[in-house]
Amino acid sequence: xxxxxxxxxxxxxxxxxxxxxxxxxxxxxxxxxxxxxxxxxxxxxxxxxxxxxxxxxxxxxxxxxxxxxxxxxxxxxxxxxxxxxxxxxxxxxxxxxxxxxxxxxxxxxxxxxxxxxxxxxxxxxxxxxxxxxxxxxxxxxxxxxxxxxxxxxxxxxxxxxxxxxxxxxxxxxxxxxxxxxxxxxxxxxxxxxxxxxxxxxxxxxxxxxxxxxxxxxxxxxxxxxxxxxxxxxxxxxxxxxxxxxxxxxxxxxxxxxxxxxxxxxxxxxxxxxxxxxxxxxxxxxxxxxxxxxxxxxxxxxxxxxxxxxxxxxxxxxxxxxxxxxxxxxxxxxxxxxxxxxxxxxxxxxxxxxxxxxxxxxxxxxxxxxxxxxxxxxxxxxxxxxxxxxxxxxxxxxxxxxxxxxxxxxxxxxxxxxxxxxxxxxxxxxxxxxxxxxxxxx
Amino acid sequence: xxxxxxxxxxxxxxxxxxxxxxxxxxxxxxxxxxxxxxxxxxxxxxxxxxxxxxxxxxxxxxxxxxxxxxxxxxxxxxxxxxxxxxxxxxxxxxxxxxxxxxxxxxxxxxxxxxxxxxxxxxxxxxxxxxxxxxxxxxxxxxxxxxxxxxxxxxxxxxxxxxxxxxxxxxxxxxxxxxxxxxxxxxxxxxxxxxxxxxxxxxxxxxxxxxxxxxxxxxxxxxxxxxxxxxxxxxxxxxxxxxxxxxxxxxxxxxxxxxxxxxxxxxxxxxxxxxxxxxxxxxxxxxxxxxxxxxxxxxxxxxxxxxxxxxxxxxxxxxxxxxxxxxxxxxxxxxxxxxxxxxxxxxxxxxxxxxxxxxxxxxxxxxxxxxxxxxxxxxxxxxxxxxxxxxxxxxxxxxxxxxxxxxxxxxxxxxxxxxxxxxxxxxxxxxxxxxxxxxxxx
Numbered sequence: 001x002x003x004x005x006x007x008x009x010x011x012x013x014x015x016x017x018x019x020x021x022x023x024x025x026x027x028x029x030x031x032x033x034x035x036x037x038x039x040x041x042x043x044x045x046x047x048x049x050x051x052x053x054x055x056x057x058x059x060x061x062x063x064x065x066x067x068x069x070x071x072x073x074x075x076x077x078x079x080x081x082x083x084x085x086x087x088x089x090x091x092x093x094x095x096x097x098x099x100x101x102x103x104x105x106x107x108x109x110x111x112x113x114x115x116x117x118x119x120x121x122x123x124x125x126x127x128x129x130x131x132x133x134x135x136x137x138x139x140x141x142x143x144x145x146x147x148x149x150x151x152x153x154x155x156x157x158x159x160x161x162x163x164x165x166x167x168x169x170x171x172x173x174x175x176x177x178x179x180x181x182x183x184x185x186x187x188x189x190x191x192x193x194x195x196x197x198x199x200x201x202x203x204x205x206x207x208x209x210x211x212x213x214x215x216x217x218x219x220x221x222x223x224x225x226x227x228x229x230x231x232x233x234x235x236x237x238x239x240x241x242x243x244x245x246x247x248x249x250x251x252x253x254x255x256x257x258x259x260x261x262x263x264x265x266x267x268x269x270x271x272x273x274x275x276x277x278x279x280x281x282x283x284x285x286x287x288x289x290x291x292x293x294x295x296x297x298x299x300x301x302x303x304x305x306x307x308x309x310x311x312x313x314x315x316x317x318x319x320x321x322x323x324x325x326x327x328x329x330x331x332x333x334x335x336x337x338x339x340x341x342x343x344x345x346x347x348x349x350x351x352x353x354x355x356x357x358x359x360x361x362x363x364x365x366x367x368x369x370x371x372x373x374x375x376x377x378x379x380x381x382x383x384x385x386x387x388x389x390x391x392x393x394x395x396x397x398x399x400x401x402x403x404x405x406x407x408x409x410x411x412x413x414x415x416x417x418x419x420x421x422x423x424x425x426x427x428x429x430x431x432x433x434x435x436x437x438x439x440x441x
Numbered sequence: 442x443x444x445x446x447x448x449x450x451x452x453x454x455x456x457x458x459x460x461x462x463x464x465x466x467x468x469x470x471x472x473x474x475x476x477x478x479x480x481x482x483x484x485x486x487x488x489x490x491x492x493x494x495x496x497x498x499x500x501x502x503x504x505x506x507x508x509x510x511x512x513x514x515x516x517x518x519x520x521x522x523x524x525x526x527x528x529x530x531x532x533x534x535x536x537x538x539x540x541x542x543x544x545x546x547x548x549x550x551x552x553x554x555x556x557x558x559x560x561x562x563x564x565x566x567x568x569x570x571x572x573x574x575x576x577x578x579x580x581x582x583x584x585x586x587x588x589x590x591x592x593x594x595x596x597x598x599x600x601x602x603x604x605x606x607x608x609x610x611x612x613x614x615x616x617x618x619x620x621x622x623x624x625x626x627x628x629x630x631x632x633x634x635x636x637x638x639x640x641x642x643x644x645x646x647x648x649x650x651x652x653x654x655x656x657x658x659x660x661x662x663x664x665x666x667x668x669x670x671x672x673x674x675x676x677x678x679x680x681x682x683x684x685x686x687x688x689x690x691x692x693x694x695x696x697x698x699x700x701x702x703x704x705x706x707x708x709x710x711x712x713x714x715x716x717x718x719x720x721x722x723x724x725x726x727x728x729x730x731x732x733x734x735x736x737x738x739x740x741x742x743x744x745x746x747x748x749x750x751x752x753x754x755x756x757x758x759x760x761x762x763x764x765x766x767x768x769x770x771x772x773x774x775x776x777x778x779x780x781x782x783x784x785x786x787x788x789x790x791x792x793x794x795x796x797x798x799x800x801x802x803x804x805x806x807x808x809x810x811x812x813x814x815x816x817x818x819x820x821x822x823x824x825x826x827x828x829x830x831x832x833x834x835x836x837x838x839x840x841x842x843x844x845x846x847x848x849x850x851x852x853x854x855x856x857x858x859x860x861x862x863x864x865x866x867x868x869x870x871x872x873x874x875x876x877x878x879x880x881x882x
Contacts, residue, residue, distance in 0.1 A: 044485070045817055085745050088735040093803060095810020114810050294529040304526055362534060369536015369555050376486055377818030 026385060026395045027219060034207035035230035038389040039222045040214045042378055046115045048215035049382045050124070052131065052229065053390050055239040056107040056203035058181025059320070064191050066148060066183015070141075071199045072102035073148075075109060077140035079130040084140060087130060096123035104181050105320045106390050107203075110382075115216035124225060132232035134200065141193045149188055160330075162256065163264040163431040170254055171269055171324060171427045175245050205236020210389040214382045245270040245322040253428040255437050263336040263432030264328070267343060271325035271420045274318040274391040280404040281416035282316055287363045288355045288413070289347070290314025290327055295362065301346050302329060308339045316420075320391070325421050333432050340428065347423050354414025368402045467826060467836045468660060475648035476671035479830040480663045481655045483819055487556045489656035490823045491565070493572065493670065494831050496680040497548040497644035499622025500761070505632050507589060507624015511582075512640045513543035514589075516550060518581035520571040525581060528571060537564035545622050546761045547831050548644075551823075556657035565666060573673035575641065582634045590629055601771075603697065604705040604872040611695055612710055612765060612868045616686050646677020651830040655823045686711040686763040694869040696878050704777040704873030705769070708784060712766035712861045715759040715832040721845040722857035723757055728804045729796045729854070730788070731755025731768055736803065742787050743770060749780045757861075761832070766862050774873050781869065788864050795855025809843045 027039045061067045076098060077084045091098055096113040109131060113123040155161040165180050172178030179187075211226045272282060283291075290298035290313050302312040312329040327347065331339040355363070374380060375398070388397050468480045502508045517539060518525045532539055537554040550572060554564040596602040606621050613619030620628075652667045713723060724732075731739035731754050743753040753770040768788065772780040796804070815821060816839070829838050 046813060047817060085735050092734050092736050092807055095807050095812075095814070097811070097814060112814055114813065119810050293533050294526050295533050366533055366536050369560055370538070371536075372487060372555065373536070373538060373553055376488060376820065379817065 026388065027222075028389070028395060029223070029226075031206065031211075031227050031230040033230050033233075033235045035209040035211055035226065035233075036389055037211045037213065037222070037226040038385050038395075039212075039219065039226075040381060040385055041217065041219070041222075042214055042381070043216050045378065046216050047112065047378060048115045048120055048213070048217055049110070049112050049378055050127070050225065050229070051108050051110045051212045051382055051386050053106050053108040053210040053212065053386050054204050055105070055208050055320075055390075056199070057103050057105045058179065058183075059104055059176040059242055060199070060203055060239060061176065061179060061181075061183070061187065063187075064195055065179045065187030066181075067187065067191050067195055067199055068107060068203075069102040069181055069183060070145060070148065070188070070191055071196045071203075072100050072107045072109075073144050074136050074140060074196060075100065075134045075200070075204075076130060077144070078135040078137040079133055080135065082130075083137065087126070090126050091123060094119045094123045098127070102181060104177060106386075108386065124228070128228060128232050131204075131229065136193055136196050136200075138193060141196065145188055145191065148183060149185060152182060152185060152188070155182065159258045159260045159262075159264055159431050162258060163266055163429060166254070166256055166431070167266045167268070167326070167427070167429045168324070170252065170429060172245065175321070176242060177245065177270075177319070177321065177323075201234070202236070203239060204233060206230045206233045207236050208238050209233065210386060212382055212386040212389055214378050214385060242321045247425075251425060251427075254430070255434040256429065256431045257434040257436075257438045258431045260432055261333070262330040263333050263430055264330050265336060265340060265343065266326060266328050266429045266431075267340075267347070267426045268324050268326035269422065269426055270322035272316050272318045272323055273321060274323070275393055276318070276420075278412075278416035278419060279318070280401075281408045281412040282420060284360070284363050284367065284405060284408050285350075285355070285413045285417040286314055286316055286325075287367055288359045289350050289417075292363060292366060295366070297346055297350060297359075298327065298329075298343065301342050302331075302339065306338075306342065308332075308335050308342065312343075336430060336432060340430070344423070344426075347421075347426075351418060351421065351423050354417070355410055357410065360408075360410050360413065364405055364408070367405050371402060371405075467829065468663075469830070469836060470664070470667075472647065472652075472668050472671040474671050474674075474676045476650040476652050476667065476674075477830055478652045478654070478663070478667040479826050479836075480653075480660065480667075481822060481826055482658065482660070482663075483655055483822070484657050486819065487657050488553065488819060489556045489561055489654070489658055490551065490553050490819055491568070491666065491670070492549050492551045492653045492823055492827050494547050494549040494651040494653065494827050495645050496546070496649050496761075496831070497640070498544050498546045499620065499624075500545055500617040500683055501640070501644055501680060502617065502620060502622075502624070502628065504628075505636055506620045506628030507622075508628065508632050508636055508640055509548060509644075510543040510622055510624060511586060511589065511629070511632055512637045512644075513541050513548045513550075514585050515577050515581060515637060516541065516575045516641070516645075517571060518585070519576040519578040520574055521576065523571075524578065528567070531567050532564060535560045535564045539568070543622060545618060547827075549827065565669070569669060569673050572645075572670065577634055577637050577641075579634060582637065586629055586632065589624060590626060593623060593626060593629070596623065600699045600701045600703075600705055600872050603699060604707055604769075604870060607695070607697055607872070608707045608709070608767070608868070608870045609765070611693065611870060613686065616762070617683060618686065618711075618760070618762065618764075642675070643677070644680060645674060647671045647674045648677050649679050650674065651827060653823055653827040653830055655819050655826060683762045688866075692866060692868075695871070696875040697870065697872045698875040698877075698879045699872045701873055702774070703771040704774050704871055705771050706777060706781060706784065707767060707769050707870045707872075708781075708788070708867045709765050709767035710863065710867055711763035713757050713759045713764055714762060715764070716834055717759070717861075719853075719857035719860060720759070721842075722849045722853040723861060725801070725804050725808065725846060725849050726791075726796070726854045726858040727755055727757055727766075728808055729800045730791050730858075733804060733807060736807070738787055738791060738800075739768065739770075739784065742783050743772075743780065747779075747783065749773075749776050749783065753784075777871060777873060781871070785864070785867075788862075788867075792859060792862065792864050795858070796851055798851065801849075801851050801854065805846055805849070808846050812843060812846075 111127045113120045169178050213222045290296045298312040302309045309329045309331045314327040317323040552568045554561045654663045731737045739753045743750045750770045750772045755768040758764040
């Protein structure tokens with residue numbers, strides 16, 4: 001059998017019957033210079049994923065909305081003696097892949113490679129060289145900023161994206177969560193290369209970093225990889241805690257004029273931090289109210305009973321500070337006032353009464369049945385491990401999720417929902433034809 | 442330990458060290474009424490995926506473009522005594538997921554469920570009931586058709602999608618591959634519910650079906666599942682072979698007027714059937730020419746040397762009949778003629794000379810390094826298994842892929858490319874501001 005054939009078979013090994021030799025677990029340690037490391041050995045596939053996550057998302061933009069994403073997009077654009085093309089070619093030459101993203105709370109840089117040392121070592125070496133000293137070339141700075149501005153203008157043509165942006169601005173006001181991670185036209189135009197470099201130095205620091213490693217390697221190798229990566233960055237400091245979210249405006253209703261066939265309706269408020277003890281009860285509550293697809297109360301009221309909307313959803317978006325609770329739908333313009341009444345009444349009823357016994361049993365069955373379906377690849381696992389590390393959740397968060405959901409009772413669901421959602425303090429946003437408001441913005 | 446805890450741990454077992462008990466393999470058999478079955482046991486996760494694939498894609502539209510997709514979209518919209526909401530709710534209640542798609546050659550219906558018999562059995566039973574006798578409700582027929590028309594009109598606003606549509610029409614002419622699987626406005630408006638029912642009866646037949654099963658179950662259980670599913674459908678007949686693709690127009694250049702900042706340029710022709718013996722050599726050839734990201738010849742010429750385009754790609758899209766070879770880029774309008782010259786010269790040079798030794802070695806290294814990175818979940822595996830079954834590829838196609846690539850030499854690459862691509866018979870399509878052609882369509 002050739003080496004290639006062996007590797008091809010190794011690739012497919014996880015398809016065969018397998019016997020687990022050890023209970024899986026997330027291992028956690030800290031590097032000498034202060035980076036937190038989360039490691040899962042997954043030996044079935046000859047792949048290693050390494051993700052560096054920083055507390056460096058849009059919430060850190062300061063007075064330059066878009067700065068965090070601009071920085072993140074530019075890390076792989078150049079380093080000592082290498083331009084973007086050279087870097088990309090060298091990763092490609094080893095079959096490795098890199099990607100990156102910058103969201104509201106976190107920003108990350110990600111390397112995926114074969115675990116074969118002949119592939120992994122040069123890919124890691126290059127990854128380290130770039131992360132150590134990205135050069136942020138002036139030409140790429142201009143081009144990336146221009147691309148972000150084009151995306152921003154396109155998103156302003158979309159009623160759904162406009163609704164999301166305006167809604168966050170309305171419920172968060174001056175809090176950093178009120179400004180989109182994609183930036184603003186003014187912010188991007190004002191951004192300078194100097195600011196990008198300073199942002200990188202401040203926030204891409206070892207003590208502001210979580211390293212998630214999932215794949216085909218031993219703990220001692222993972223330790224060396226993590227230490228070497230952390231050492232490319234100055235120790236620095238963890239980012240300061242974000243300011244708390246102030247209590248929002250009470251019961252405000254905003255109308256935004258937009259030429260569309262369907263009015264977008266959003267209701268919600270700042271609601272929940274990642275890591276709250278109530279999370280499983282809230283998760284069940286939201287599933288029953290509007291998270292559970294066609295079986296939810298909101299779907300039943302809006303779609304089944306009245307045919308008002310094809311799709312109505314609610315969700316919690318937990319974050320480092322109070323993430324939002326949101327109900328969202330689109331309806332025909334001539335039905336929007338009726339729809340708004342239905343949404344508000346449904347929410348009030350659920351808030352007052354909590355779930356029925358049938359609803360609770362059905363929700364638990366659905367959640368425990370579908371949760372594992374989300375977890376069928378190293379990619380999925382890596383995302384969860386990075387989240388667990390970033391938000392400092394319990395290491396057994398995944399293993400215990402289903403049990404935690406099972407243990408929730410109707411009273412816990414009702415109490416949790418009432419503790420985090422106040423239906424009398426909701427902000428309502430309507431985006432559709434409202435000619436009378438034209439020019440107000 | 443509770444049952445839920447055991448299941449949660451089972452879910453994560455594949456993260457631990459594992460020992461393969463058997464070499465993995467795709468098992469293949471035929472049901473009594475003529476459906477082909479492809480099965481892979483994957484016991485690490487408590488999940489079962491079942492996909493029914495039919496030779497019922499857009500190529501079977503006949504004189505009603507869009508009919509195949511309309512039919513596929515409507516299967517889950519109703520059955521004996523159940524409307525779309527009831528069906529969706531019952532799947533959800535078991536945590537199961539269904540999805541569907543209709544492409545150029547194939548259409549499929551897919552069920553994903555936990556393997557726990559208490560979940561899997563009711564989900565399979567419901568899946569069988571719907572597939573056996575979908576009712577295609579008149580109201581859903583109208584709504585789905587309207588949604589498809591809206592999507593179609595939106596895609597006509599997109600220069601990239603317009604380019605794809607016009608390009609296929611140009612290179613395939615009256616062949617079924619010349620008409621988009623998404624349909625046409627005229628086709629969708631003309632479609633009737635009767636046609637949908639007739640299409641389903643004709644093409645969703647056992648002898649026109651491939652059943653792919655991947656997941657946590659034994660062969661005998663997979664056999665029963667496949668037999669029961671196949672028995673819901675009449676035996677029917679395999680779809681007739683599609684007509685061969687006629688030799689295309691030689692060297693035609695089309696210009697389509699579109700108000701955009703960047704001109705889309707497409708060059709190509711009908712080129713290759715799925716299952717050709719040359720496939721691995723062609724795959725390597727395309728990687729070197731324009732498939733390999735920033736390291737390809739086209740990227741080098743267009744981006745690195747001349748800064749003409751951020752992204753230039755080429756690819757083969759093998760199909761039941763000759764699928765297309767395509768080179769594709771977007772460039773500033775004032776650079777489009779220069780870009781076209783560069784693309785044509787690069788293609789001619791590669792066609793004449795084939796790859797250098799360095800290019801070949803680098804391409805093999807990249808392909809063999811990155812191929813396993815595409816195969817890290819049951820979802821990925823299921824897609825490959827269904828493809829192998831549908832196109833009747835060797836059962837060891839995946840296991841041997843890397844070895845086959847390794848065995849290709851420079852002469853094989855050059856010969857394969859010359860056998861399938863004729864640079865003097867390319868069709869060229871430019872979509873951008875061409876006011877002189879306005880109104881020609």
